[in-house]
Amino acid sequence: MKFSSQRVLHRVPVVLPVLMLVLLMFAPFAQAGVFNPKTTTLSNGMQVVLVENHRAPVVTHMVWYKAGAADEIPGTSGIAHFLEHLMFKGTKTIAPGEFSKIVARNGGQDNAFTTWDYTAYFQNIARDRLGMVMEMEADRMQNLQLSDKVVLPERDVIIEERRMRTDNNPSALLGEQMRNALFMQHPYGRPIIGWLHEMQQLTTQDAMDWYKKWYTPNNAILVVAGDITMDELKPMAEKYYGSIPAHDVPKRVRVKEPTQHAPRKVTLTDARVGQPSMSRYYLAPSYNTENADQAPPLEVFSEILGSGTTSRLYKSLVVDQKLATTAGSFYDPVAMDLSTFGFYAVPRDGVQMADLEAALDDEIAKTLKDGITQKELDEARQRLLDSAVFARDSLSGAARTLGEALAVGLTVDQVESWPDRINAVTLDQVNAAARAVLDDKRSVTGWLLRPKGAKGPGMPTAPVTGEMETH
Template identity: 40%
Template sequence: MKHFLPLFCLAFSLHAGAADTSPAPSVDGGATSQKVEQFTLDNGLQVLVLPDRRAPTAVHMLWLRTGAMDEVDGRSGLAHMLEHMLFKGSKALPPGEFSRRVAALGGQENAFTSRDYTGYYQQVPAHRLPEVMQLEAERFAHNQWPDEEFVKELEVVKEERRMRTEDNPRAMLMEQLYATMFSAHPYRRPIVGWMSDLQAMRPDDARSFYRDWYAPNNAAVVVAGDVDAQQVKTWAQQYYGPMAARALPERKPRTEPQQLGIKRISVKQPAEQAYVALAWKVPALRRVTDMTADDKDALALLVLSAVLDGYDGARLERHLVQTRLADSAGSGADVLGRGPGAFLLIGTPAKGQTPAALEAGLRAEIERIARDGVDAAELQRVKTQWQAGQVYARDSIMGQAQNAGSNWVLGLPVQADDLLLEQVQSVTAADVQSVARRFFGEDGLTVATLIPQPRAGAHGAAAGVPSPVSHEVK
């Protein structure tokens, strides 16, 4: 679907692709809650099971509540690098053996790293689930590899940075935007790491990060598919239970200081078109029941983003793209994370238009809502589309597992999607207008503008098109 993805994807979706044309279910009908069985092993490991008997397949995911935000200056990129190294062996698995065995089971596997978490997943025939659980538990508990494997993989990660970021003008702009927007919080550092930090990275840096954060009391196993919950619990106890809990490093508060004025940067890169990104610091959503004022504001900001860019023909498309001020425009409320929230507006100026004109046009859309509000039909369409996305997400057992795992990482109830869907129905036009009025002043704004430069000879990945890699950086 183009716009309405599972709720935690919706939080920051700068949209692209074909539109969804499936009929949306009625909001009055309600979404059917997905049954989740949850267990806690003696070592603190959380086990979440989502039975779904529609197909003889199972998804197994291991989530770690650690990501790029747990790194320190000078060691950026460690969480992502360690994700790569989990594929390089254990006491019982030589480098590459894990992937070979998963393939032999008829399965697929990969991994991902974000600012907030690291995850590993496999999808296998359901009767192969205990074998893949044993494999994952082995590398989780006993990850080890020779230094030469680290040196080789580090070159892979450096090339990934070159292809996905340094050869991608818009990715470079977004990297610089976050580095400028945040001064104290670790969200300012790129997930893949600064190149100088990668060049200085050593094998023992990754081993130290592994010892610090890869503990069962900092992890959750999520299983979805054609499974029996009690049987999964038995297997989890068998394979993950022997791991010992460990004390985790103290997580120091790294509060972002108040921004005292607009920040502007220009990013010069070889590109065909200019690009503009505007970002404001906004409240993050921490709770889905007994919500605080900040939580309610974060929810209203999610709805505001959907009003701007949540469906075909939404405001940014009607007022900026169809009027030929922009070739593309999008919004995102990045309010679901362990760190501070942000609200982004982005766009590509149309031919003959300047970045300054597009910036003014993007800001005018917020000002229009702050002044005139949103109408009831517009708000109802957003809510209906949101519910449709929630229903469609359950068609995928991978989507079910991803939602449950990301909810756990953020310290939310496993079924936070259902609870948030209920909360969304209570958001009023006045709530949306209120956040539009309160959070979009200049003092909290950061603006990044891509200034196209001539291309010199052959170039890497095209702007906006990520190169394929073995693992994912979210």
């Protein structure tokens, strides 16, 4: 289960890698579980999850809200991400901008991120400062103070963020256009940061309405990983979060994507492009969709076809045919609704994009016709599961993996049983899932091109892989 997520981080200080849930296949570890979390629920409905790790006297403290860009009312795109920024603008007891300064003065780091399905806030800090950050996080869960004086300047900040990270980035622009073409009706086609013309109209009232609608303990998950036990954590959670009143939250609506009848093509030509590239997205199931049983086989298939320098695509397009400098695939099954399965490739100098796309098509067609081999299945499964050794060592990795899964409606048991699902994947399942998903009628292909005669080196660009760049 690859728990990579598409996100917009709150500010620059911390760069965290996209995390994969990668686990062990060996029976003793499978029996013991993955992270072996402990869970409880407070009287107001807030879920509490703990992953003990006593290697160092530090903790990761995270609060996840089950609300993201896909929950926004049409016409207010970007409000989920905007409110994430505004959560740092103060309460009755903490002045605007002081939250992060307090964390830093106490030796910690903090940040936040927004996706289509959730918004999360976190602090990495010494064990003896956990109560302090819990008190501050609980404070802003219920006592956020907003006025035009702080909201309107911050709106200018997110508008500038969009200009810098999207409008001035050809790769990001192409990715935005591709997603909007792939999801014809579904809100996953809406950019997390928002459409510029709608962002410019966001108000203080919009932000407060969003806050009051979704930010409540019964719509939140507290995940802590580190040097603490549940006997210690639960009383602290009750003290700081348990007294916050719960209120009803609306049902989260995800409209059904209509039947798609034709492949789409998006071409972006821009003098700022430093390196041309191509990408392709296919609609794919997630662990929450009707065909969730296809998710584990697709994870294995992506590992075989496009993960690393030993993958089929890399060996064919880069090593053997020498048409590309890199090539690969991507797939993220953790979402409330549909996901994407995709490919990317960067042509070598002098190679025409049409020739590269034709070679990619040929490799995909060959794989679908002949299928993968048992040897490829065994090796891919082993690689996925062996990597799990490192997942246990990551303090924040455990918290993020569990929080992400729970925020989209999965369960702790589904996270813990992932090795069993991967071990159960068969050759026929991988081949069948690949043939079902790689349907051109449910795809979008994107070309990122540099115009002929453009002068200068262009800005650094990367193929559109479906992962929103973090900052």
